[in-house]
Amino acid sequence: MQRTPLYDRHEASGARIVDFAGWAMPIQYPSGINQEHLAVRQEVGLFDVSHMGQLRVTGPQVVEFLRWSTLNDAGRLKHGRGQYSMLPNDRGGLVDDLYVYRDAELDYLIVANAGNVEVVASHLRELAELFDVELADESERWALLAVQGPGAALAVERVSDSDLASVRKNQTLDASIGACPVRLARTGYTGEDGFEVFVAPEDAGAVWDLLIEAGAAPCGLGARDTLRLEAGFPLYGHELGPDTNPLATPFAWVVKDKPFYGREAMWGVDPGRRLVGMKLTGRGVARQGYEVVDERGGPLGEVTSGTLSPLTREAIAMAWVRTSHAEPGTALSVLIRGQAHPATVVVPPFYSS
Amino acid sequence: MQTPDTLRYMSSHEWTSAPEDGIVTVGISDFAQDQLGDVVFVELPEVGRKVSAGDAIAVVESVKTASDIYAPLAGEVVAVNEALEDAPEAINEAPYEGGWLFKLRVDEPAAWEELLDAAGYEAVAEAD
Numbered sequence: 001m002q003r004t005p006l007y008d009r010h011e012a013s014g015a016r017i018v019d020f021a022g023w024a025m026p027i028q029y030p031s032g033i034n035q036e037h038l039a040v041r042q043e044v045g046l047f048d049v050s051h052m053g054q055l056r057v058t059g060p061q062v063v064e065f066l067r068w069s070t071l072n073d074a075g076r077l078k079h080g081r082g083q084y085s086m087l088p089n090d091r092g093g094l095v096d097d098l099y100v101y102r103d104a105e106l107d108y109l110i111v112a113n114a115g116n117v118e119v120v121a122s123h124l125r126e127l128a129e130l131f132d133v134e135l136a137d138e139s140e141r142w143a144l145l146a147v148q149g150p151g152a153a154l155a156v157e158r159v160s161d162s163d164l165a166s167v168r169k170n171q172t173l174d175a176s177i178g179a180c181p182v183r184l185a186r187t188g189y190t191g192e193d194g195f196e197v198f199v200a201p202e203d204a205g206a207v208w209d210l211l212i213e214a215g216a217a218p219c220g221l222g223a224r225d226t227l228r229l230e231a232g233f234p235l236y237g238h239e240l241g242p243d244t245n246p247l248a249t250p251f252a253w254v255v256k257d258k259p260f261y262g263r264e265a266m267w268g269v270d271p272g273r274r275l276v277g278m279k280l281t282g283r284g285v286a287r288q289g290y291e292v293v294d295e296r297g298g299p300l301g302e303v304t305s306g307t308l309s310p311l312t313r314e315a316i317a318m319a320w321v322r323t324s325h326a327e328p329g330t331a332l333s334v335l336i337r338g339q340a341h342p343a344t345v346v347v348p349p350f351y352s353s
Numbered sequence: 354m355q356t357p358d359t360l361r362y363m364s365s366h367e368w369t370s371a372p373e374d375g376i377v378t379v380g381i382s383d384f385a386q387d388q389l390g391d392v393v394f395v396e397l398p399e400v401g402r403k404v405s406a407g408d409a410i411a412v413v414e415s416v417k418t419a420s421d422i423y424a425p426l427a428g429e430v431v432a433v434n435e436a437l438e439d440a441p442e443a444i445n446e447a448p449y450e451g452g453w454l455f456k457l458r459v460d461e462p463a464a465w466e467e468l469l470d471a472a473g474y475e476a477v478a479e480a481d
Contacts, residue, residue: 016390032445033416034391222390222417283438285394285414307416308393315394337396337412 004050005143005204015220021115023051026220036223037310040190044151046216047224050143050204053117055110055124059133062106069127070100071246073256077102082170082187086246086254087120092265093242096120097234099187101172113236127261143204147216148194155214156184156195177207191231191349229305230316232277232348238288238304239275239318249275250348273301274326277348280315280334284341291335292319300325300332309350316350355383357449361465362474368449369425372462379425380453381413381444384478389415392444397433397455404428411454413444425468428459
């Protein structure tokens with residue numbers, strides 16, 4: 001398993017380490033997932049997301065290339081800003097979901113999921129043959145930390161040289177934390193305000209320690225998953241995959257009406273199902289893979305993620321269901337160990353901030 | 354990790370108290386609750402249900418996963434810990450006391466002796 005530059009710190013603080021996409025990552029610290037989750041919703045938490053991959057894309061045709069190869073419109077990004085985006089395949093589904101940052105006119109940085117970096121890179125390299133662009137895998141150059149929660153800006157300000165009040169969502173900023181140069185991006189995947197901190201691997205430990213001293217609670221991938229689910233954000237491999245049409249999801253806004261790779265297999269093609277949020281109305285927890293059925297037991301689809309919301313204590317889930325049962329308020333059922341448990345279609349997020 | 358030596362265990366991490374008037378109490382071990390993490394939901398068997406040793410009769414769910422709980426011995430469910438419905442975290446806080454799951458009237462009390470003792474269970478848990 002690969003280790004991030006923060007591995008020793010995770011181990012020393014008693015984190016439970018698991019194999020995540022080939023990386024030895026902390027799933028939780030001794031405080032437990034629920035407390036970590038609440039720390040991010042109410043105060044501030046700190047995540048090591050150094051397992052994610054970075055690809056630098058540059059060159060005279062980088063804008064045309066990214067407008068063709070990704071679903072959001074990277075050409076509309078101002079310098080020093082980022083956007084959530086997706087990488088389409090040629091059969092109406094996705095290779096990955098991404099964050100795309102524009103560092104300069106012809107200089108972009110893409111952040112991809114850990115398990116997908118090589119697939120994303122080879123897919124982009126193939127498409128890049130028709131464009132005058134350069135791709136460079138910068139995954140080794142960056143450690144990535146996420147400081148998330150209503151207290152995130154205050155915590156970062158305590159240890160950096162920057163006034164963050166004017167930094168807008170999705171904006172990036174070069175700064176220092178302690179003596180370490182960092183790239184801050186006001187982004188994250190928890191539903192809270194916060195920053196992602198790009199830092200050289202050799203500086204990651206010092207930056208981590210300073211942010212912990214500034215009051216951030218260390219959080220593992222377990223809380224990261226419950227937070228993103230509660231916020232209604234998709235995770236590749238769960239809600240999204242090679243056969244999921246993003247136009248049938250709440251994230252259809254990502255797909256801009258322009259020419260893009262694989263458009264004819266996606267645009268205007270109705271898969272007959274929708275990605276929805278659900279709340280269970282009784283007791284029980286829906287989990288990935290559980291079947292969703294109608295009142296007569298007829299199959300409607302499958303749960304993609306589910307947990308008990310640490311904040312609201314309700315059983316929440318996302319699922320692909322037939323379009324006929326996708327309207328908010330629709331009653332349906334989840335089969336939990338063979339028993340039908342009633343649920344209602346709701347629009348995420350699953351909590352009000 | 355606490356593994357009281359007054360109890361017997363299964364390799365699937367359930368503990369079982371010594372039979373008193375033919376009745377045993379069953380829960381999950383300290384090791385198991387620690388591995389699971391925050392317990393958020395418990396599904397308990399019906400009182401009166403007849404069970405065989407090894408039947409999956411309860412479910413303990415943590416934030417991340419659902420785990421089956423097996424009957425350690427054959428018998429009948431005579432009580433369940435209803436307090437867990439509102440406070441499943443008792444399993445994390447006191448796995449051998451407030452976090453008990455169910456009580457069985459066992460068919461053969463002597464079979465309890467054949468379950469793993471504390472040392473045997475610790476060896477299994479460490480290898481896990």
